[in-house]
Structure formats: C-alpha cells, structure tokens
Amino acid sequence: MPKMIxxxxxxxxxxxxxxxxxxxxxxxxxxxxxPTDFIGVFPKMIVKEGDFVKAGSPLFFDKYRDNIQFTxxxxxxxxxxxxxxxxxxxxxxxxxxxxxxxxxxxKANPKNLDKKDxxxxxxxxxxxxxxxxxxxxxxxxxxxxxxxxxxxxxxTSPLAPDYDLLVHGQGETFQAGLDAxxxxxxxxxxxxxxxxAAPSKVFSNSKNVQINEFSGPHPAGNIGTQIAYxxxxxxxxxxxxxxxxxxxxxxxxxxxxxxxxxRLITFTGSEVLSPKYYKTKLGASVEPFAHHNVxxxxxxxxxxxxxxxxxxxxxxxxxSYHTQVTVIPEGDQHQFMGWLIPSPKKHSFYxxxxxxxxxNKKFKLNTNINGGVRxxxxxxxxxxxxxxxxxxxxxxxAIMVEDIDAMENLGIYEVDDEDFALCEYISTSKIEIQxxxxxxxxxxxxEMS
Numbered sequence: 001m002p003k004m005i006x007x008x009x010x011x012x013x014x015x016x017x018x019x020x021x022x023x024x025x026x027x028x029x030x031x032x033x034x035p036t037d038f039i040g041v042f043p044k045m046i047v048k049e050g051d052f053v054k055a056g057s058p059l060f061f062d063k064y065r066d067n068i069q070f071t072x073x074x075x076x077x078x079x080x081x082x083x084x085x086x087x088x089x090x091x092x093x094x095x096x097x098x099x100x101x102x103x104x105x106x107k108a109n110p111k112n113l114d115k116k117d118x119x120x121x122x123x124x125x126x127x128x129x130x131x132x133x134x135x136x137x138x139x140x141x142x143x144x145x146x147x148x149x150x151x152x153x154x155x156t157s158p159l160a161p162d163y164d165l166l167v168h169g170q171g172e173t174f175q176a177g178l179d180a181x182x183x184x185x186x187x188x189x190x191x192x193x194x195x196x197a198a199p200s201k202v203f204s205n206s207k208n209v210q211i212n213e214f215s216g217p218h219p220a221g222n223i224g225t226q227i228a229y230x231x232x233x234x235x236x237x238x239x240x241x242x243x244x245x246x247x248x249x250x251x252x253x254x255x256x257x258x259x260x261x262x263r264l265i266t267f268t269g270s271e272v273l274s275p276k277y278y279k280t281k282l283g284a285s286v287e288p289f290a291h292h293n294v295x296x297x298x299x300x301x302x303x304x305x306x307x308x309x310x311x312x313x314x315x316x317x318x319x320s321y322h323t324q325v326t327v328i329p330e331g332d333q334h335q336f337m338g339w340l341i342p343s344p345k346k347h348s349f350y351x352x353x354x355x356x357x358x359x360n361k362k363f364k365l366n367t368n369i370n371g372g373v374r375x376x377x378x379x380x381x382x383x384x385x386x387x388x389x390x391x392x393x394x395x396x397x398a399i400m401v402e403d404i405d406a407m408e409n410l411g412i413y414e415v416d417d418e419d420f421a422l423c424e425y426i427s428t429s430k431i432e433i434q435x436x437x438x439x440x441x442x443x444x445x446x447e448m449s
Contacts, residue, residue, distance in 0.1 A: 007216025071126025331368025
C-alpha cells in the first residue's frame with residue numbers, strides 16, 4: 001500500500017519560461033563528459049586527443065577506485081581534453097561521427113542474474129556512476145550494502161522538467177532498470193511520486209518497488225527530503241539514489257546490451273524564445289539549443305535549475321546529472337534605491353515586495369543577489385522552508401566553525417547542499433550556504449575515510 005506524505009514547509013518559486021511539452025530533435029555534433037561533475041573523482045585518462053571511440057568505450061577511470069570507469073555517450077573522435085588551473089581535467093570533448101556505433105555489452109534479463117553479475121555489467125558499461133549514495137552525494141561504492149535505494153519520480157524545483165514526459169512510453173525499459181536495481185539491495189527500492197498530479201502509468205504500474213506518494217511545495221521532490229521522511233540516515237547508514245532517466249539507461253543496457261544515454265533535456269527560462277524538450281544524449285552541447293532561440297539581452301546559462309544549477313558558457317555542455325538548462329537575465333545592472341521600491345515585479349519571501357498578493361504570478365528573475373555579504377543573524381526563518389527534522393541554522397554554523405562533533409549531532413549525514421538551496425535563496429546574509437554545506441560534507445568524508 002502506498003505511503004502518503006504531505007510536506008508543509010517549503011517554497012514554490014514560479015518563473016517565466018516553462019517548457020512546452022513538445023519534444024524536438026537536433027543534430028548535435030559535440031558532447032563532453034566533465035569529470036568535475038563527479039564529486040571526489042580523480043580522473044585517470046585512458047584515451048588521448050585524436051582517438052576514435054564507440055558509445056560505451058572507456059574514457060577515464062577514478063584513480064582511487066579503478067573499477068569505476070566513465071564511458072563515451074556517442075561514437076566519434078576525441079577532439080580535446082580541456083584542462084583548467086593546475087591542469088585539472090575539465091572536459092573530455094567528443095565530436096560525434098553520426099554512425100551511432102555501440103560497444104556490445106550483451107543482452108541479459110536482470111531477473112536471472114545475481115547481484116555480482118548486475119554490478120559487473122553496470123561497471124563495465126560505465127553506467128555505474130549514475131548510482132550515487134547519501135551521505136556525501138558521491139558515486140556509490142559497489143562493495144557497500146545500501147539499506148535502500150531511492151528514485152524521485154518528480155521534481156519541484158523552478159521550471160523543472162515533467163518526469164512523466166521523460167519516461168512516456170518506456171514502461172518496459174523502466175521496469176528492466178528497476179529489476180536490476182532490486183538486485184543491489186536487501187532493502188526496498190523506493191519510487192516516490194507526486195500526488196499533486198496524476199503520475200505516469202510507467203511509474204504507477206512499476207513492480208517490485210515501494211511506491212510512496214508525496215505532496216507539497218519544493219523541496220518535496222528532493223531526494224534528501226524523501227529519505228528524511230521515509231528512512232532517515234543515521235551515522236553509518238548508506239542509501240543509494242538515482243533518477244528516472246538513469247533507470248532508463250540501465251534498462252536499455254540490459255534489454256539491448258548498449259550504453260544508450262538517450263534522454264530529454266528541457267531548455268527553459270525567461271530568455272528562451274521557445275522553451276521545449278530536446279531529445280539528445282548525455283553531455284550534449286547547449287549551443288544548438290540556443291541557436292536563434294534566445295533573446296539578445298545579456299544572460300546566464302545554467303546547467304540545471306536556478307537554485308542548484310551550475311553556471312556554464314553559451315557554448316558549454318549539459319552536466320552529467322542534469323536534465324534541464326535554464327537561461328535567465330544576468331543581474332549586473334544597479335537599480336538606484338531599488339530596495340525602497342516594493343515593485344510587484346519582484347519576488348520576495350518576506351513580503352517586502354507586493355508579490356505575496358499574487359501567489360500564482362510567474363516572475364522574470366535575474367542573477368542579482370541585491371546586496372553584499374553581511375552578518376549571519378537570521379533566526380527562525382530557515383525553518384519555514386526547510387522540511388527536514390534538522391536545525392538548519394545551527395548546522396550551518398557548526399560547519400562554518402568546523403565543529404565535527406556538532407555537525408554529526410545536528411544531522412549532517414542526512415543532508416546535501418541542494419537541501420539548503422531555499423535557505424540560501426531567502427537568506428539576507430548573502431552567504432553561499434550550499435558551498436558551506438558542501439565544505440562540511442567534504443570535511444566529514446575525509447575524516448571518515
């Protein structure tokens with residue numbers, strides 16, 4: 001019987017630029033895998049510039065876990081290994097040859113395999129990095145025994161894609177992915193759906209999993225929120241998680257024997273002329289999305305959503321874990337005495353603007369943070385948008401003073417930086433709270449390793 005959970009705390013930020021439910025296809029030539037997308041991974045290269053690869057060919061592996069490798073999403077030529085300061089590897093760029101050649105990993109029914117065989121297939125194909133663990137949000141260790149696996153079947157962040165559309169018509173593939181995941185844990189596989197909209201039959205007809213129903217504002221769709229309400233993480237616990245399009249990639253691996261990373265990416269935001277869904281592969285260049293499809297104003301491209309996404313160039317690439325690209329105005333224009341004007345065009349959590357009188361209105365927001373860093377003296381405000389049973393302010397301060405005992409006692413193992421995105425949005429201190437939380441998680445991970 002489905003478990004029903006209602007989230008009361010949170011905040012929905014309604015923005016202009018929601019994607020129309022239309023799927024377009026583009027002939028995209030350039031793709032890139034970015035090692036910086038994977039927390040804690042030190043890439044050791046296998047290929048070099050000029051090499052030709054097939055989809056599924058290994059590109060690099062993790063120096064400290066050499067069984068975890070990262071493979072090419074398309075067939076083509078390695079055209080650049082882009083490096084940054086201190087020769088950090090930023091991007092492995094591939095120019096697709098259009099032949100769609102795949103490495104054959106062999107078809108298999110996951111129901112007939114044991115855990116060891118399923119893991120071996122996921123590792124060999126490069127599909128394993130889609131499975132991440134909490135705490136720390138790093139790639140899961142195949143030698144660990146997770147107490148459960150979580151899949152969020154909806155997203156409540158601003159301009160989020162419709163997950164029902166992402167999996168539409170792929171019920172068999174999705175079920176094959178679930179059948180493989182069931183082999184990886186002695187606990188439950190939790191598939192969490194949204195009751196505020198009728199979930200796709202692909203989700204509601206899923207078998208061998210625990211379907212949980214959530215309702216409420218953002219961050220109801222966050223994995224961290226769902227874990228906290230269903231099976232909280234204590235010190236020593238490990239939970240694995242992934243998203244529906246990752247499950248489809250796993251399903252295709254077993255049904256077709258191919259590392260097929262076909263996925264839908266939403267191109268959204270107020271500066272997009274025609275927001276819609278694009279069918280492409282992992283790591284696609286965003287330049288074809290934007291061609292004749294964005295306004296002329298100075299703007300920012302974000303891989304992901306406006307709360308937790310990563311700033312990229314207009315010629316950049318979609319991050320490996322993102323299914324959304326957002327384009328909003330760059331907030332580099334000073335507004336004289338702007339803080340005194342309660343304009344209805346501004347969105348404010350604190351009712352300092354008139355937006356609270358029109359709760360369903362959609363806003364065109366820019367990147368301006370409206371002020372500089374100041375004293376961190378808020379009290380009782382974060383708790384209004386933070387639905388987990390944790391004191392967010394106290395935890396953030398414990399991280400800032402690097403008090404590991406206090407961090408553990410205040411529940412750092414349960415959280416991820418994305419869980420604090422709304423706190424950062426409403427914070428008047430202008431402190432980058434998500435970066436603070438990531439620093440704390442990295443510090444705890446090093447302490448425990």
